[in-house]
Amino acid sequence: xxxxxxLAGMLxxxxxxxxxxxxxxxxxxxxGEGKITGTVKLAGTAPxxxxxxxxxxxxxxxxxxxHPVTLENVVVGSNGGLQNVVVYVSEGLPASAGGQVPSEKxxxxxxxxxxxxxxxxxDINQHFLVTNSDPTxxxxxxxxxxxxxxxxxxxxxxxxxxxxxxNEEVSIPVKCNIHPWMHGxxxxxxxxxxxxxxxxxxxxxxxxxxxxxxxxxxxxxxxQTQKVTVAAGKPATADFTFKAK
Amino acid sequence: MPTIHKTTFLSMLLLSxxxxxAVAQNGGASSGFPTPKNDFTASEQRGHGLYLRYCVGCHxxxxxxxxxxxxxxxxxxxxxxxxxxxxxxxSTGTLPTDQDLENSLERGLVNSNMxxxxxxxxxxxxxxxxxxxxFSPRWKTEKPGTPIEIPAEPEVTPERxxxxxxxxxxxxxxxxxxxxxxxxxxxxxxxxDDQNRPIQAFNFHDxxxxxxxxxxxxxxxxxxxGLDGSPMPSFADNVKPDEAWDLVFYLRTxxxxxxKAKLIAKQLGLKPINPAGAPAQPPANPENK
Amino acid sequence: xxxxxxRSVWAAILLxxxxxxxxxxxxxxxxxxRKYGLPCSACHEAWPKLNSFGQTFKDTGYQLxxxxxxxxxxxxxxxxxxxRITPHWHYESAGRQTVDSIPNDPTSPPxxxxxxxxxxxxxxxxxxxxxxxxxxISFLLVPSISSADGTVGFxxxxxxxxxxxxxxxxxxxxxxxxxxxxxxxxxxxxxxGVGGAYQLYHFVPGGDVNDFTFGENQLGVELMGHxxxxxxxxxxxxxxxxxxxxxLVGGRSYDGYIHVSQGFMAGKLGLQRVGAYFFSGFRPTxxxxxxxxxxxxxxxxxxxxxxSFYRAGAYASIYLGxxxxxxxxxxxxxxxxxxNGVAANNGGGLPIGAQGVRxxxxxxEAHYTYSPKLxxxxxxxxxxxxxxxxxxxxxxxxxxxxxxxxxxxYYPFMxxxxxxxxxxxxxxxLTKHTSDTGLDQRTSSYFMGFDFAF
Numbered sequence: 001x002x003x004x005x006x007l008a009g010m011l012x013x014x015x016x017x018x019x020x021x022x023x024x025x026x027x028x029x030x031x032g033e034g035k036i037t038g039t040v041k042l043a044g045t046a047p048x049x050x051x052x053x054x055x056x057x058x059x060x061x062x063x064x065x066x067h068p069v070t071l072e073n074v075v076v077g078s079n080g081g082l083q084n085v086v087v088y089v090s091e092g093l094p095a096s097a098g099g100q101v102p103s104e105k106x107x108x109x110x111x112x113x114x115x116x117x118x119x120x121x122x123d124i125n126q127h128f129l130v131t132n133s134d135p136t137x138x139x140x141x142x143x144x145x146x147x148x149x150x151x152x153x154x155x156x157x158x159x160x161x162x163x164x165x166x167n168e169e170v171s172i173p174v175k176c177n178i179h180p181w182m183h184g185x186x187x188x189x190x191x192x193x194x195x196x197x198x199x200x201x202x203x204x205x206x207x208x209x210x211x212x213x214x215x216x217x218x219x220x221x222x223x224q225t226q227k228v229t230v231a232a233g234k235p236a237t238a239d240f241t242f243k244a245k
Numbered sequence: 246m247p248t249i250h251k252t253t254f255l256s257m258l259l260l261s262x263x264x265x266x267a268v269a270q271n272g273g274a275s276s277g278f279p280t281p282k283n284d285f286t287a288s289e290q291r292g293h294g295l296y297l298r299y300c301v302g303c304h305x306x307x308x309x310x311x312x313x314x315x316x317x318x319x320x321x322x323x324x325x326x327x328x329x330x331x332x333x334x335x336s337t338g339t340l341p342t343d344q345d346l347e348n349s350l351e352r353g354l355v356n357s358n359m360x361x362x363x364x365x366x367x368x369x370x371x372x373x374x375x376x377x378x379x380f381s382p383r384w385k386t387e388k389p390g391t392p393i394e395i396p397a398e399p400e401v402t403p404e405r406x407x408x409x410x411x412x413x414x415x416x417x418x419x420x421x422x423x424x425x426x427x428x429x430x431x432x433x434x435x436x437x438d439d440q441n442r443p444i445q446a447f448n449f450h451d452x453x454x455x456x457x458x459x460x461x462x463x464x465x466x467x468x469x470x471g472l473d474g475s476p477m478p479s480f481a482d483n484v485k486p487d488e489a490w491d492l493v494f495y496l497r498t499x500x501x502x503x504x505k506a507k508l509i510a511k512q513l514g515l516k517p518i519n520p521a522g523a524p525a526q527p528p529a530n531p532e533n534k
Numbered sequence: 535x536x537x538x539x540x541r542s543v544w545a546a547i548l549l550x551x552x553x554x555x556x557x558x559x560x561x562x563x564x565x566x567x568r569k570y571g572l573p574c575s576a577c578h579e580a581w582p583k584l585n586s587f588g589q590t591f592k593d594t595g596y597q598l599x600x601x602x603x604x605x606x607x608x609x610x611x612x613x614x615x616x617x618r619i620t621p622h623w624h625y626e627s628a629g630r631q632t633v634d635s636i637p638n639d640p641t642s643p644p645x646x647x648x649x650x651x652x653x654x655x656x657x658x659x660x661x662x663x664x665x666x667x668x669x670x671i672s673f674l675l676v677p678s679i680s681s682a683d684g685t686v687g688f689x690x691x692x693x694x695x696x697x698x699x700x701x702x703x704x705x706x707x708x709x710x711x712x713x714x715x716x717x718x719x720x721x722x723x724x725x726x727g728v729g730g731a732y733q734l735y736h737f738v739p740g741g742d743v744n745d746f747t748f749g750e751n752q753l754g755v756e757l758m759g760h761x762x763x764x765x766x767x768x769x770x771x772x773x774x775x776x777x778x779x780x781x782l783v784g785g786r787s788y789d790g791y792i793h794v795s796q797g798f799m800a801g802k803l804g805l806q807r808v809g810a811y812f813f814s815g816f817r818p819t820x821x822x823x824x825x826x827x828x829x830x831x832x833x834x835x836x837x838x839x840x841x842s843f844y845r846a847g848a849y850a851s852i853y854l855g856x857x858x859x860x861x862x863x864x865x866x867x868x869x870x871x872x873x874n875g876v877a878a879n880n881g882g883g884l885p886i887g888a889q890g891v892r893x894x895x896x897x898x899e900a901h902y903t904y905s906p907k908l909x910x911x912x913x914x915x916x917x918x919x920x921x922x923x924x925x926x927x928x929x930x931x932x933x934x935x936x937x938x939x940x941x942x943x944y945y946p947f948m949x950x951x952x953x954x955x956x957x958x959x960x961x962x963x964l965t966k967h968t969s970d971t972g973l974d975q976r977t978s979s980y981f982m983g984f985d986f987a988f
Contacts, residue, residue, distance in 0.1 A: 360598035
């Protein structure tokens with residue numbers, strides 16, 4: 001029993017890391033383009049993230065018996081870095097930029113009755129894969145306001161759904177009606193975007209030199225903006241700090 | 246008789262004076278008068294008048310489902326701006342066809358305040374649908390989805406009923422609808438709609454018709470297209486068109502009505518499914534290895 | 535003298551019209567609007583006139599059949615009570631009325647004079663309660679307070695078992711209710727003294743003692759049914775021969791009524807309807823009496839010597855978009871004893887040439903619904919006596935009447951809580967040879983006021 005749990009834990013960590021890596025590297029391409037790096041921090045004490053009761057789904061409850069899963073509304077790393085913040089260029093991109101839809105397909109996995117990742121950032125019309133790694137059915141139910149709402153059942157072992165969003169929207173809440181604690185966000189933006197990692201750091205690739213407005217969006221604290229200038233061949237930096245309420 | 250002429254004359258004068266004031270009071274778009282709007286087609290224009298006559302109390306002037314009675318109604322009236330509709334013949338996430346919307350108007354929506362508008366004329370309903378579609382920009386940028394293919398209804402057989410039962414278990418319909426289809430599954434009490442309002446899972450045992458019709462084809466459509474905006478998902482990705490009929494037949498056995506499927510269930514001695522029989526191990530999914 | 539009836543009889547009939555008109559009761563029930571959240575216009579073309587959605591709602595037993603009909607769905611503080619009254623100003627002109635040439639001088643010779651009256655006034659108030667007691671059991675209770683003397687009457691009081699055996703074809707109503715007529719007088723769109731009642735339902739030749747009034751609500755049972763789309767309708771009623779009066783004061787017989795109609799869609803024009811109806815019944819012509827001190831007193835409820843009468847009619851309702859017109863033709867006939875007011879056990883009391891009276895009425899009413907907020911109406915009615923109660927005695931057109939009504943209603947707002955209408959109307963009636971000197975009489979009404987219901 002214990003070994004299995006450990007195995008599952010390791011597996012999820014692996015997947016998390018893999019997905020994180022995918023997300024951060026997904027825009028690497030055309031040489032000569034600039035990048036924006038930075039960190040998102042939380043000032044103050046993060047609100048308590050209460051443990052989730054998964055007793056309605058015995059499989060998931062057993063899976064997390066040793067380390068109960070908590071809410072993910074505010075996830076702070078050991079260094080005060082704020083995870084799961086969507087950073088994107090909200091103003092200043094030339095019309096020609098962002099025309100190319102990234103070809104990588106991020107994965108949105110339903111595993112252990114959690115969404116992994118909790119937040120995904122996507123380009124308009126960028127395809128992503130919805131998978132179910134659990135031996136139980138999930139229904140994936142994004143509730144957008146600027147895109148069509150849909151709701152599909154995904155039984156165990158089902159083929160992944162290959163889907164995309166056509167309109168900009170930060171952010172689309174996603175829920176599973178069968179497991180009401182399952183909650184995640186999909187941010188759909190035009191152009192370079194990233195989600196901050198466990199240390200709160202992010203990297204936006206493929207940003208041509210120019211003056212931009214950068215927006216950071218966090219599900220609990222909302223959005224912040226700042227101006228940033230990207231010079232040719234030199235990475236710009238932009239740090240954000242959210243205040244704990 | 247001069248008196249009569251005087252009476253008549255004075256009455257008519259007063260009548261026209263009053264009418265003049267009444268008509269003058271009625272300028273403006275909020276008057277409820279069918280004020281012509283240039284960018285409306287004739288049908289939309291007529292639909293607009295009918296909408297003000299019939300629909301505005303619940304769905305509101307803006308079509309946002311915030312009419313004057315909306316706060317007192319549960320489930321809340323549909324918000325036409327989002328263009329999310331429960332009853333469709335098209336797959337989840339797509340716009341319904343005009344016919345779908347006209348059918349909903351004619352049928353009314355069971356377990357809600359939406360009555361059947363059958364007493365209006367089919368032309369009225371067409372015009373109303375045309376007008377309702379002006380509320381959301383989606384109707385300008387997207388085409389309605391294509392109705393899903395529904396194969397001809399096969400004969401009910403014990404094999405099909407049993408296959409349907411297996412689907413009911415495998416797809417975990419019982420998580421919400423309960424093992425006996427009473428709408429009391431383990432997840433039933435936490436269900437919410439897209440506005441985060443509590444919503445009930447359908448109870449097959451009370452014999453009411455379904456939200457989107459009462460025929461076998463309607464039932465087929467409900468789980469193959471999903472009821473967008475509600476927790477009911479589409480199963481089209483994981484149920485083959487022919488298999489779907491098996492599920493239809495099994496669901497019929499949960500209802501009190503005397504159907505052939507029900508008779509077969511009796512002969513088979515069908516018992517409520519056992520959820521503990523669900524697989525406990527993660528399936529062999531190559532993506533996870 | 536052109537007629538053998540005293541002129542006062544005719545005057546009384548005219549007066550009765552005016553009174554009946556001002557006492558009209560109508561059903562526009564904001565309590566229903568509040569219950570379902572629908573604006574008045576959902577059920578009413580323009581209230582109180584029903585549209586086909588409202589008619590279906592009524593025919594299914596005040597139910598929308600949307601699972602929100604039972605009282606259990608209502609907040610307990612909801613009471614299905616509405617009231618309606620119409621403060622107004624009106625002007626009445628009654629032509630060729632007989633008055634003393636010198637007031638208070640009984641010896642002065644009578645002359646005929648037009649009497650004009652005008653002023654502010656109220657109609658009677660209706661308290662309308664109705665709805666469902668349970669799924670498929672509905673009720674209507676309408677106490678009505680008279681504007682004339684403040685007495686309370688029971689306009690309607692009935693319970694109805696709806697959709698018996700789940701079939702819209704079987705609905706049973708029990709109590710006091712409006713007969714399912716070709717046009718509803720409770721929903722009449724005219725309010726004035728002359729225009730506020732249908733000749734069709736109220737016209738009776740002078741001297742006729744039959745008290746049956748189609749427009750009055752009757753006491754009895756009604757079996758009513760309709761197709762799911764309400765296009766085909768039937769109603770069968772059996773009512774006591776008391777014209778809706780309580781306390782069993784009349785005879786013991788029953789009247790029967792049948793009404794069938796069929797609606798059909800005529801393309802974009804709307805729902806058209808044709809129908810026919812027949813009412814037949816008896817009225818007692820005398821009562822058992824008891825004599826004390828030389829005075830014979832009739833005993834209530836002991837009506838004897840029943841004599842028959844009937845009303846038979848056909849109608850059509852045509853919709854042309856916002857314009858609609860309804861035409862009703864009706865033939866009426868009363869037995870000779872009723873027509874002449876003679877007890878049936880006193881055959882010798884009939885005048886020479888006495889015969890059953892028969893008359894036809896024609897009604898054409900047209901509406902133009904510009905929008906749910908502005909409504910125009912015009913109506914032309916005629917009543918023609920085709921057989922006078924005494925042959926060859928009076929001019930054949932004695933008592934014939936022609937009525938023209940025009941008006942409009944303006945509803946400044948349209949929502950689901952209450953209704954308000956500004957009402958203006960003019961109606962004029964001409965009756966043949968009815969003045970004391972045998973000349974025609976013209977009666978006109980002008981009416982304006984606020985009609986409101988909450």
